[in-house]
Amino acid sequence: MIEFAAPLFLLLLPLPLLAARLLPPKSVHGAALAVPDGVGQGLLDRAAPTGAAARAQRLLPWIIWALVLLALAGPRQILPVPALKVSGRDLAIALDLSGSMVRDDFFLDGRQVTRMEAVQSVGAAFARRRAGDRVALIVFGSEAYYAAPFSFDTEAIARQIETAEIGISGRATNISDGLGLALKRLEKSEAASKVVILLSDGVNNMGATNPRGVAGLAAEMGVRVHTIALGPKDLQTAEEGERGVVDAATLQAISDLSGGTSFRVRTTEDLVAVTEALDRLEATDSDGLAAEVFREFWTWPAALAGLLCLGLAWRPEP
Helix, strand or coil, rough: CEEEEHHHHHCCHHHHHHHHHHHHCCCCCCCCCCCCCCHHHHHHHHHHHHHHHHHHHHHHHHHHHHHHHHHCCCCEEEEECCCCCECCCCEEEEEEEEEHCCCCCCCEEEEEEEEHHHHHHHHHHHCCCCCCCEEEEECCCEEEEEEEEECCCHHHHHHHHHHCCCCCCCCCHHHHHHHHHHHHHHHHCCCCEEEEEEEEEECCCCCCCHHHHHHHHHHHHEEEEEEEEECCCCCCCCCCCCCCCCCCHHHHHHHHHHCCCEEEECCCHHHHHHHHHHHCCCCCCCCCEEEEEEEEHHHHHHHHHHHHHHHCCCCCCC
């Protein structure tokens, strides 16, 4: 169905007729120019066409005026657009990019992959399913960085996860700063629900703040922190001095203190199951915001009016 953005412009259609009827005729005074009869007749023939050409010349200005008003009125058509699901949740993903993420002790589609590759594949799919959430990405190693701001564009967040590189934030594991930066970004959030998903495969070995202390701050702010302890072995069960182990107990304490849930991931299958569990814990089904998207048609009458103006100005040679 066609509608008009500014239909009041159509009320101006009879304006030229009213002007011609109501305004007094303009008197023209000027000097006369004497020319030979042949030249004068030629000028009269070109200036005053007769027959069909004369009728067309009188009709063209009216058509142009109507087309200009039609373009100004803004004919358009509403396109059917599904409403965007809005959950009222701000969700920050804090991703560990420390050096231990390069270990190739995971399997994906039957092939051996690094921890990072497994997280990128499963994590990007998880981000794409968060339609309705405002999602942000924080990466941390020795330092924490804001990789992507809060956005409803979950596809952009997923691409950021897929292109993240180990070592870009240093090769140590600074869980405290990673979680702290996520909380800092959530500090001014007005969302009804604030969530951090913190994934780490190591032991906090950088920063001056204790992760449990940061978790206490999250609890005060009303932010739930779900933690994912990634890796086949954890600090509590590994042999002394063994490298590449995760501090599952600290991550468990972070989630407990903040009212979140902790997950233990040893395989890619575990990681997939965790993302599905998070989908259930932080469901996105909700009413959406209605959006109106229009297909505009004003360019067609505007272009036709321009062409007719050219035709009105053109005069054929006698």
